[in-house]
Amino acid sequence: MNMAELIDPFARLIEDMCTPAAIRAVEEGRDIAPMWQAFSQSGFLDALVAEDAGGAGLSLADAAPLIALLGRHVVPLPVGDTMIARALLAGAGITAPTGPIAIATGNGAVPFAAMASHILSGSAQAPVLTEVKAECTGVHHDTDAYTPGLAGQALRPVAAVLRALLISGAAGRVMDMTVSYANERSQFGKPIGKQQAVQQQLSVLAEQVVAARIAAAIGARSGLPPRLADAAIAKHGASLAAAQVAAIAHAVHGAIGISEEYDLQLLARRLHSWRLADGSEGYWAGVLGELRAAEPAVPTVDFIRAA
């Protein structure tokens, strides 16, 4: 399959429906139905559903660029979550609802739960669908919410890979915005991007963006559900990058970067919430550390080659 044939229409759909103004409107409580309907009618929600179950039958690695685009454009609805949920539900022979599905893997804030009609918990093999009972986080303009009382730990690896892909997309956009800003904003008689101190910061930002993208790709390489070690490497790397990317972007932008009207905040707030969701870098370091400690005689290079 030519992936460009899939990616281009998906990118156009997102750019049409999820403008910064539309994202802000959703965050302020506007009805999400028209936006959701556009995704629903596009057929992309079944991208990961097997072909014999009526989907496009994409692998997680194939769908990775689509999910990264959702992050890049800060789509405020659980489109990636729903893609994965619908694939798992179809695999288990459960009919999926038409509305947005968020994936809950713990007692912390669940990404997009405030925008969802249903929550997926359980495991990849035995997914459990419940109607949403979301409790607001109280965080300003949050689309995340608490969904207490559900057991979804077994879905944490797949949700971690999803979050890593979203982070990688958002981080790439933050890099582009920040480089453009550094080339436009002038101080001391020249663009700030000509200052070596700023250049060094932006180089570190670029390194982290590439590291996040490679980490997320590792998570997606082993399919649905991902291998535990791959998920750990993916979410550890992406979460580590997320905080640093947001911090450097804000530093380069100065005060305008923390203003409501400037779009960086839409991305930066997601980078932080996705970093914390489904296990931060510390959580996944612990998971991978346990796997590694179980094979102390194996050289590190062999361990990561087999991971």
Next chain:
Amino acid sequence: MDMPTGTMRSPVHFAVQLTHFEVGLFETLTLSRLPPEDEALRPALRALIADAIVDLPMHRRARSWQGFDAAFSRKLGQAGYLGLSLPKEYGGVGRGPFTRFVVVEELLSAGAPVAGHWIADRQSGPLILHYGTEAQRQFYLPLISKGEALFCIGMSEPSSGSDLASVRSRADRQEDGGWLLNGQKIWTTNAMHSDYMIALVRTSGAGADRQSGLSQLIVDLKLPGITIRPIVDLTGDAHFAEVFFDNVPLAPDALIGEEGQGWKQVMAELAFERSGPERIYSSVVLIDAWVRHLDAVGRKDSASLRLLGSLTAQLAVLREMSLAVTARLVAGESPVVEASLMKDLGTGFEQAVPQLIGDDLASHPDEPVDAELYRTLLYVTHIAPSFSLRGGTREILRGIIARGLGLC
């Protein structure tokens, strides 16, 4: 250590990067798989390496690619593990960068002493293949592939470090077409063990001409007028040296490539130097020893496991990045920006390892620590600053990345 060099301002070389930044510049790096025929090399190579390192204590293996053993280098050459990307007609193996990735990974993971052939195999061989005359290729490349011609690289000088274009060593053309070489190189890795140096020197013009007027010359280090003085480093090793040239007579065929094109040639060479897995594995012998220590003392608390997992996860990402850069070399590209990005991240990781493992061990002062592990930790701790100096400093690399981003 070799060569904290390269300001990378060649207009030719930077044609690609100076085009304004487009989305996707860094998206050329994608997950790549090593071909099965290269993976298949590992078992036989491992047996050869195991023989060579059986008596090497851990702190010697931690020398990584600075450990010198000319006999082992010759053994690798005889067994067909050198000159991997050189054509068979010149005595090479006729494979490519992926094959070299596998071989290098095995050597570094084991801590094998590879310094003898390292520079010749990594950069001098490809340089001679690319820019050398037919006679130069036929003479040098078979020797390199057998591990019988050891090379060093003469770039840095006392007043030319990161500002490489300011080199002052000078070769003046003689009536017979040969050269008379005068000047001084410094921090030259393995000069005292090497047969040849490929030196970047001025052959015309003055310092103000910067990159024009520079040429690369192959200097036979047995010639009269050459004095080599090893420099001892803070660990007690002498892996680099000062090299003095006092009216050294060179034959006409000492010139490699074109006269006056030395700068361009050196920049292409540095792309090879910066992109390999040696930029992520310099501390890996220490990591493995620490993992065995955690097991030996039965430590399984969450702080230890997190550190272990974090180092492992970071190295897994760096390995995929290094492999992705190698895939660009296989595709025939010169991934200068990508290699710089990977090297900066990789060497940052290599340097963090001794700091973090040191803190971990010293956070458990009542735990018995093997003296060999402690000695290795301190060796890596002391030498770690060199990781981000050799092959281009952190600041130079970040400048290259910034230009790749379309800044300045």
